[in-house]
Amino acid sequence: MPKPPLIVQLSDIHIGGSEDGKDPMPRVEAVIEAVRSLPNAPDAVLVSGDLTDHGTAKEYEVIRAMLGRLELPLYVLPGNHDDRGRLRATFDLPGEGEEPIRYSVDVGELRVVLLDSNVPGRDPGAYDDERLSWLDAELAAEPERPTLLAVHHTPLATGILEWDAINLEVRDREALGAVVARHPQLRAIVGGHLHRVAVSALGGCPVLSAPSAYLQVRPNFERDEVTWIDPPGFAIHALRDGELTSQVESVPFT
Ligand SMILES: [Fe+2]
Numbered sequence: 001m002p003k004p005p006l007i008v009q010l011s012d013i014h015i016g017g018s019e020d021g022k023d024p025m026p027r028v029e030a031v032i033e034a035v036r037s038l039p040n041a042p043d044a045v046l047v048s049g050d051l052t053d054h055g056t057a058k059e060y061e062v063i064r065a066m067l068g069r070l071e072l073p074l075y076v077l078p079g080n081h082d083d084r085g086r087l088r089a090t091f092d093l094p095g096e097g098e099e100p101i102r103y104s105v106d107v108g109e110l111r112v113v114l115l116d117s118n119v120p121g122r123d124p125g126a127y128d129d130e131r132l133s134w135l136d137a138e139l140a141a142e143p144e145r146p147t148l149l150a151v152h153h154t155p156l157a158t159g160i161l162e163w164d165a166i167n168l169e170v171r172d173r174e175a176l177g178a179v180v181a182r183h184p185q186l187r188a189i190v191g192g193h194l195h196r197v198a199v200s201a202l203g204g205c206p207v208l209s210a211p212s213a214y215l216q217v218r219p220n221f222e223r224d225e226v227t228w229i230d231p232p233g234f235a236i237h238a239l240r241d242g243e244l245t246s247q248v249e250s251v252p253f254t
């Protein structure tokens, strides 16, 4: 049986971070080894933002070397903790300097559209008219091709008010949903930022928040309080007969 196009998604790696004194390095090492040990070689790695905690040159050097060990094409997006210019230079991404990072790639039959959802200097993301126009045109260019949309700020509500407040405004989510609804070739929207696996739908399209390759949060639905917990994890996206399946793997870590 031929192997379908397989994409591994790593998110929220946070090199240089120290949430609750927990070091990203051994966790990300474990994730990289888990990806290298998969029974089927992935075709590409999607990295959906927050590669570093502070966006320093040193942090980018570290993560570039670690991801390089996968020896796979890397399709990278910035998160709110990243420095666009440094990220772009490190991974040789399209565009110039501090411009938003957005582009599309083909992984076998699957098209992946990567959209920068960041507002420099702020934690919450945005889907404003300018970026939605770009997305609308990008999707209109290939209406027949099964497509995955990748972002950092996953467009779903967690029901945890403080967590949603650092993600997206409701109106931005709805505006994105209106564009998504016009493009039925979209099979899924995948993102990160929430450090928690969560699913929803937007504009008739499934939405998945991938796990962090560093730490997950255990949220409190009543109070502004989150607990950072292991284990790290990653997502796998596979396209078989035009259908996309998205799955999540936890990586044992003690
Ligand atoms: Fe993050």
Ligand SMILES: [Fe+2]
Residues within 6 Å of the ligand: 049, 050, 079, 080, 081, 152, 192, 193, 194
């Ligand atoms: Fe983030």
